[in-house]
Amino acid sequence: MTAAPLTPEQRSAWQSAQALWGVELHDPELAPDAKEASFAWFSFPPQVAFDLPQAERLGVGAFLESIFAHEIGHHALSPSTRLTSLKIRHQIARALAATDAARIPDVADQVHKLSNLWSDMLINVRVAELQRRRDGEATPPEMVRMWAVLGGNDSADRLWWVLLRAYEILWVLAAGALCSAEPPAVPIDPDEVVRQRISKITDAWQKKNRLNEVLATKDPKKLAELQLSERTQELAAEVQREFDALALTDPRLDAVLLAETVRTFGDDPVSGALRFGMLLAPYLVAQGPTRHRPGLVVHGGGCDGESGATPATAGELVAVLGDARLREDPAHPAVAKARGLTTASPGAGTVPGAPDSPGDGPPTAPTGQGYGLARTLELYRDSGANAVIAAWYQTRARSYVKPLLQRTPDAPPADAEIPGPLAAWELGDDLADIDWAASMARSPTVVPGVTTRQREYLPDAPPVATASLDLDLYIDSSGSMVSPANESPAVLAGSILILSVLRGGGRVRVTSFSAAGQVAGGERFTRDRLEALRDLTTYFGWGTVFPLDLYGSRYRGLGRTSASVRRHVVVLSDEGLLSMFGAGQPEYADVAARVRRGLDTATLILQDPRRSVAEPAALAGYDVEYIQRMDDAPAACARLARRLTESDPRRAARTPGGFRG
Numbered sequence: 001m002t003a004a005p006l007t008p009e010q011r012s013a014w015q016s017a018q019a020l021w022g023v024e025l026h027d028p029e030l031a032p033d034a035k036e037a038s039f040a041w042f043s044f045p046p047q048v049a050f051d052l053p054q055a056e057r058l059g060v061g062a063f064l065e066s067i068f069a070h071e072i073g074h075h076a077l078s079p080s081t082r083l084t085s086l087k088i089r090h091q092i093a094r095a096l097a098a099t100d101a102a103r104i105p106d107v108a109d110q111v112h113k114l115s116n117l118w119s120d121m122l123i124n125v126r127v128a129e130l131q132r133r134r135d136g137e138a139t140p141p142e143m144v145r146m147w148a149v150l151g152g153n154d155s156a157d158r159l160w161w162v163l164l165r166a167y168e169i170l171w172v173l174a175a176g177a178l179c180s181a182e183p184p185a186v187p188i189d190p191d192e193v194v195r196q197r198i199s200k201i202t203d204a205w206q207k208k209n210r211l212n213e214v215l216a217t218k219d220p221k222k223l224a225e226l227q228l229s230e231r232t233q234e235l236a237a238e239v240q241r242e243f244d245a246l247a248l249t250d251p252r253l254d255a256v257l258l259a260e261t262v263r264t265f266g267d268d269p270v271s272g273a274l275r276f277g278m279l280l281a282p283y284l285v286a287q288g289p290t291r292h293r294p295g296l297v298v299h300g301g302g303c304d305g306e307s308g309a310t311p312a313t314a315g316e317l318v319a320v321l322g323d324a325r326l327r328e329d330p331a332h333p334a335v336a337k338a339r340g341l342t343t344a345s346p347g348a349g350t351v352p353g354a355p356d357s358p359g360d361g362p363p364t365a366p367t368g369q370g371y372g373l374a375r376t377l378e379l380y381r382d383s384g385a386n387a388v389i390a391a392w393y394q395t396r397a398r399s400y401v402k403p404l405l406q407r408t409p410d411a412p413p414a415d416a417e418i419p420g421p422l423a424a425w426e427l428g429d430d431l432a433d434i435d436w437a438a439s440m441a442r443s444p445t446v447v448p449g450v451t452t453r454q455r456e457y458l459p460d461a462p463p464v465a466t467a468s469l470d471l472d473l474y475i476d477s478s479g480s481m482v483s484p485a486n487e488s489p490a491v492l493a494g495s496i497l498i499l500s501v502l503r504g505g506g507r508v509r510v511t512s513f514s515a516a517g518q519v520a521g522g523e524r525f526t527r528d529r530l531e532a533l534r535d536l537t538t539y540f541g542w543g544t545v546f547p548l549d550l551y552g553s554r555y556r557g558l559g560r561t562s563a564s565v566r567r568h569v570v571v572l573s574d575e576g577l578l579s580m581f582g583a584g585q586p587e588y589a590d591v592a593a594r595v596r597r598g599l600d601t602a603t604l605i606l607q608d609p610r611r612s613v614a615e616p617a618a619l620a621g622y623d624v625e626y627i628q629r630m631d632d633a634p635a636a637c638a639r640l641a642r643r644l645t646e647s648d649p650r651r652a653a654r655t656p657g658g659f660r661g
Helices: 008-021 052-057 064-076 082-103 107-135 142-150 158-170 190-217 220-246 251-264 269-287 314-321 333-344 373-379 385-400 436-442 489-503 529-536 548-555 575-581 591-596 614-620 630-646 649-654
Strands: 040-043 047-050 417-424 453-459 470-476 507-513 519-521 568-574 601-607 623-626
Touching (some): 008 107, 047 064, 052 064, 064 142, 082 107, 107 158, 107 251, 158 251, 190 220, 251 333, 269 333, 470 489, 489 529, 489 568, 489 601, 575 614, 601 630
Parallel strands (some): 470 507
């Protein structure tokens, strides 16, 4: 990129563009004939670049202020920051997934293009409005005039037509000002029509042959199986038709909805991006994987979007995935609008007071439908799987995290009192009870029994003193456990516990185990969140052998717990945890029970539907919580937290075998 000074004309346009936004930036980089996809782009830290000769070739070189103002808008409005840029991309990816990502070619490329198109729309509309306020109504704003050139009335791209028609609506232009008055027709691929006809004929022929073969055998079982198979195919076809219905597009309506979305979310690019994606994704499905598509970047207003973007860091992933707006259920704006009208009209399909009426019962929390960990890993594949997995579980656990503390024996004496309300001091009461300050405040003339007051005292229930705790956490990473990359209930439970302990000021030690000799994790307790989560998400994927030798050595010689020395163990596993009680390693059969005598609490959180570990766990003194799905993990952690926080440490010295909680 060549550093070149601005000409006087360019300098004037640059200063004017900055004044529109009320900002001051360092000069842009001029890159003539850069051979990029467009004539303008931006990057973080804030920097804009232009290939002005390319703008001249496209016929918009005379609109320097609007060109400059557009790129400045990427830093002043949308995305404005790198984090917002990542969030917009995430929302667009969710919209494509919710529509039918499997039928959209080059999904990653489309996410980039649509993200930039959305920011472009917000910026162009804002710049045109700022120019109109400054210059008045005598002539159209320069941005609008530039788009009369960029629009291209002869484009056959239906998505592009929707964008241009939305601009006409937003700028109150007559239909046909920026694009043809009628949307382009749905293109027909003759080869595809022939292929569909051949496929239907072939399917019918094969179905007839299968039926004849079954009828020839006169076997009722085979006939029933054939009917079931055909019904399954019919159901699959129905599902496919529903997906196809989602891809049906109405350009006129969609342009109106797009204009409404821009107006509504002009100051909230992240929320608006999901609706923008839901509006335009069906056009990508409709175009199909084989049909050539015009370049969306060139059609997107001449901006090539963000240049030189680097992968999201671990901290950025946590910040992005933790945004509640990214958990909103995706819905096409037309569907959302129809639901709103139905809800607002008592006569439109709703019965006031009915059980399923809006407002009855607790509100439904957003689910982030259609975008789980697997898709998140794909979207941020350049950031590294470990960082993405750790961030995903942190943000999934965040709403369930509370400071995890334990009681201490340092509570104040139970006979403590606190000052209560004032009452009249009457003749005959103890003279020492008079509150002279309160009495003089009532009247400078003291009249015993009339102006005298006394302070009452109320018994004070001693507050429960709490302290942080150390948690020794073991997680089974054998092949029978769900991999952390596939939404593991055990990893979610572990994340909730780790973050809760750390928020309470405590420490954790995390050990991941699988087959014999496969053990990972730190030897000491730590407050390093990243270290703990890295150990939690370590996955071996082999057999299950609980490391009893390590477990025993860690607690050997420590003795029993007391009111001042507390120890807590949690093991996350499944039915393979029978190895913890000696199965397959009889030489260590007594270790779990022996260690338990030196612990305050010991809890197994198991994916064990057959309860096969229940009996040996009870005999060794271990509590058991069961989880099977992701939704089970928060409740199991909450029950464990109550046991930890409500237990009385003063019982520790009196409990044979160590404090049991």
